[in-house]
Amino acid sequence: MKKVYKLENLDCANCAAKMERAINKLDGVNAASVSFLSQRLSVEADESRFEEIMDAVAKVCRKVEPDCKILR
Amino acid sequence: MEKSTGLNKKEKKKLARILIALALFAAVFIADKIVYLGGVFEGPAAWVFPFCLYLAVYLIIGYDVLWRAIRNIAHGQVLDENFLMCLATLGAFSLAIYRGVTMPENIEGFDEACAVLLFYQIGEFFQDYATGKSRKSISALMDIRPDYANLKRNGGVERVAPEEVKAGDIILVNPGERVPLDGIVVKGASSLDTKALTGESLPREIGTGGEIVSGSVNLTSQLEVEVTKEFYDSTVSKILELVESAAEQKSKAENFITKFAKYYTPIVVGVAVLLAVVPGIITSDWSTWIYRALSFLVVSCPCALVISIPLSFFAGIGAASRYGILVKGSNYLEKLNKANIFVFDKTGTLTRGSFAVAKVSPAAGADEEEVLRLAAIAEQDSIHPIAKSIAARYGKPAAGGYTLTNIAGKGISASDSRDTILCGNAKLMAENNIPYAAERDTGTVVYVAKNGVFIGSILIADEVKPEAKEVVGALNGMGCRTVMLTGDNEAIAAKIAKEVGVMEYKASLLPQNKVEEVETMLREKDAKDALCFVGDGINDAPVLMRSDIGIAMGGVGSDAAIEAADIVLMQDDLRGLPLAKRIAKKTMAIVFENIVFSIAVKVAILILSAVGLTNMWVAVFGDVGVAVIAILNAMRVNSKYAAKAKRAAAKA
Numbered sequence: 108m109k110k111v112y113k114l115e116n117l118d119c120a121n122c123a124a125k126m127e128r129a130i131n132k133l134d135g136v137n138a139a140s141v142s143f144l145s146q147r148l149s150v151e152a153d154e155s156r157f158e159e160i161m162d163a164v165a166k167v168c169r170k171v172e173p174d175c176k177i178l179r
Numbered sequence: 180m181e182k183s184t185g186l187n188k189k190e191k192k193k194l195a196r197i198l199i200a201l202a203l204f205a206a207v208f209i210a211d212k213i214v215y216l217g218g219v220f221e222g223p224a225a226w227v228f229p230f231c232l233y234l235a236v237y238l239i240i241g242y243d244v245l246w247r248a249i250r251n252i253a254h255g256q257v258l259d260e261n262f263l264m265c266l267a268t269l270g271a272f273s274l275a276i277y278r279g280v281t282m283p284e285n286i287e288g289f290d291e292a293c294a295v296l297l298f299y300q301i302g303e304f305f306q307d308y309a310t311g312k313s314r315k316s317i318s319a320l321m322d323i324r325p326d327y328a329n330l331k332r333n334g335g336v337e338r339v340a341p342e343e344v345k346a347g348d349i350i351l352v353n354p355g356e357r358v359p360l361d362g363i364v365v366k367g368a369s370s371l372d373t374k375a376l377t378g379e380s381l382p383r384e385i386g387t388g389g390e391i392v393s394g395s396v397n398l399t400s401q402l403e404v405e406v407t408k409e410f411y412d413s414t415v416s417k418i419l420e421l422v423e424s425a426a427e428q429k430s431k432a433e434n435f436i437t438k439f440a441k442y443y444t445p446i447v448v449g450v451a452v453l454l455a456v457v458p459g460i461i462t463s464d465w466s467t468w469i470y471r472a473l474s475f476l477v478v479s480c481p482c483a484l485v486i487s488i489p490l491s492f493f494a495g496i497g498a499a500s501r502y503g504i505l506v507k508g509s510n511y512l513e514k515l516n517k518a519n520i521f522v523f524d525k526t527g528t529l530t531r532g533s534f535a536v537a538k539v540s541p542a543a544g545a546d547e548e549e550v551l552r553l554a555a556i557a558e559q560d561s562i563h564p565i566a567k568s569i570a571a572r573y574g575k576p577a578a579g580g581y582t583l584t585n586i587a588g589k590g591i592s593a594s595d596s597r598d599t600i601l602c603g604n605a606k607l608m609a610e611n612n613i614p615y616a617a618e619r620d621t622g623t624v625v626y627v628a629k630n631g632v633f634i635g636s637i638l639i640a641d642e643v644k645p646e647a648k649e650v651v652g653a654l655n656g657m658g659c660r661t662v663m664l665t666g667d668n669e670a671i672a673a674k675i676a677k678e679v680g681v682m683e684y685k686a687s688l689l690p691q692n693k694v695e696e697v698e699t700m701l702r703e704k705d706a707k708d709a710l711c712f713v714g715d716g717i718n719d720a721p722v723l724m725r726s727d728i729g730i731a732m733g734g735v736g737s738d739a740a741i742e743a744a745d746i747v748l749m750q751d752d753l754r755g756l757p758l759a760k761r762i763a764k765k766t767m768a769i770v771f772e773n774i775v776f777s778i779a780v781k782v783a784i785l786i787l788s789a790v791g792l793t794n795m796w797v798a799v800f801g802d803v804g805v806a807v808i809a810i811l812n813a814m815r816v817n818s819k820y821a822a823k824a825k826r827a828a829a830k831a
Contacts, residue, residue, distance in 0.1 A: 170256070
């Protein structure tokens with residue numbers, strides 16, 4: 108399942124790239140893309156565990172850029 | 180007003196802080212130069228006074244950077260921009276203190292440490308501002324999202340969100356309003372501005388029964404529309420979704436840059452450590468080498484590249500969308516620049532896909548009008564495209580009162596009390612022993628005879644689009660190979676190919692043969708070539724998907740085309756093709772400039788810092804100045820292509 112989220116306060120392009128790399132390494136994530144310009148995050152992941160995976164995604168995002176919030 | 184300055188609250192606050200810090204810095208700096216702050220107090224602790232003043236300014240401008248650095252280290256993000264900047268500036272402060280303690284007669288260096296952070300913040304501010312501004316200007320191009328719909332419900336009209344309207348509901352669209360959902364006009368007639376969708380500046384007339392596309396603007400009078408698609412299936416949602424997600428399909432250039440960024444920072448930091456330690460041990464001139472290493476840290480952030488490359492692509496996609504060209508991802512823009520094999524489907528792409536009378540050849544003694552009049556009588560009941568094209572050319576209602584008889588496989592005979600009209604192919608003439616003048620041009624020929632006398636013939640052919648020749652010529656001129664595929668026979672294919680100027684053609688292909696042909700071409704091409712297939716998206720989806728770049732034309736309202744293609748020309752106009760290629764070329768040129776420029780400046784500053792020819796002031800320019808220049812350069816993608824195309828055409 109693929110879902111797209113808006114991101115708030117994503118202020119730095121390099122952080123977006125770092126976030127993307129970190130999210131792609133997460134277990135259960137098939138593909139993820141963070142776009143600094145459109146401030147969007149798209150995640151393709153296992154449907155049965157989607158919420159659980161998104162919690163993990165939010166956690167790694169906080170780690171890279173604490174100000175950035177995923178609107179879900 | 181927010182609009183007048185374009186700054187939001189957060190940006191205004193930051194600007195105020197920068198201005199205050201800049202003023203304070205200037206005051207302290209000038210005072211230092213005039214009265215020499217290091218000499219205000221005597222003794223070994225003389226450095227404390229200037230240090231405290233500069234530190235105060237430093238904290239005003241940089242407390243947030245410090246705070247983020249500390250927080251990110253707690254999260255294990257060591258090679259973070261904030262941290263490296265703090266390390267560099269605090270390191271510079273420490274060096275200045277060290278020198279102040281060892282050489283109290285010459286106290287300096289605090290100004291520099293403070294200024295680096297100040298300029299860093301100014302640069303970051305510009306960077307944010309420029310990115311935000313360009314983001315806004317690009318999304319303004321795609322500002323086709325409708326805000327509301329006037330829903331007819333329970334005898335009244337209510338203003339609701341477009342999402343709430345269901346298929347089958349009736350909505351009202353007032354003049355000046357944006358059409359919120361796709362539908363069919365049930366009452367009223369008006370003209371529509373579809374510029375935001377297709378780039379076409381001429382208004383389109385619409386009347387009862389006409390299909391109306393969301394995102395266009397109603398210009399003259401009120402329309403009642405029966406909604407056929409819900410908001411999420413409507414054209415406007417599809418387009419917005421497509422353009423917004425285009426940034427997710429990353430190009431090779433973007434992937435290269437993010438990979439580069441991943442290694443760049445650790446390498447620069449690593450070299451900085453070596454630069455501080457190795458010559459430090461050899462020469463034991465620690466402060467010089469540590470200073471140079473700190474300059475390295477200032478240049479170690481790859482942000483200029485990481486922002487400017489995707490921004491260039493984003494601007495390119497935005498610019499294309501203004502001309503009704505939807506590009507589904509940065510990677511397709513990159514590929515389109517390299518595209519040098521253009522394969523066209525004939526029907527509906529190079530030609531209009533509809534039949535039209537190409538030529539009327541009256542026999543001696545008859546005239547054109549007479550030939551058409553008789554043919555129109557005979558064909559009046561037929562719904563075949565050939566009959567329709569004759570009726571369209573004749574332009575008047577055909578005379579009635581005739582008995583029409585279909586002669587299968589040959590044509591039609593029409594008779595009344597006086598005359599018998601025969602209208603059909605050559606076989607029909609031969610069978611009735613009517614001598615006729617055979618038509619030599621290719622196409623479908625209809626022969627007309629009255630009472631056993633040949634009157635004339637009508638040639639019906641698919642019409643070539645008026646711009647086809649110009650576009651194919653332009654592509655040939657760019658050094659591209661142009662190929663036409665068609666299901667028509669050899670003679671028709673050869674004629675059309677010659678007319679539009681394609682280099683090669685393949686005739687008599689069934690739809691599955693087209694896929695095979697394209698696959699063969701894909702196999703035979705060089706690795707650096709890119710094959711671009713252009714079709715109308717109706718029955719060539721497999722070919723569109725198979726080719727390197729699939730381009731569908733006339734996409735408004737056709738979901739299949741939007742799904743299958745990589746690039747959609749919303750307007751049924753081939754001129755979008757060379758235009759898209761020009762936009763792709765410019766985008767890639769700017770991407771290349773930005774990559775080379777940013778890396779070159781950074782490397783130059785690194786080398787100059789290593790040998791001690793520059794100082795931190797230059798280094799901070801290497802970080803943020805380059806980013807701002809690259810962003811401004813990226814915005815050049817978004818210039819006016821249509822005007823340029825016109826000028827180029829005028830010259831040619």
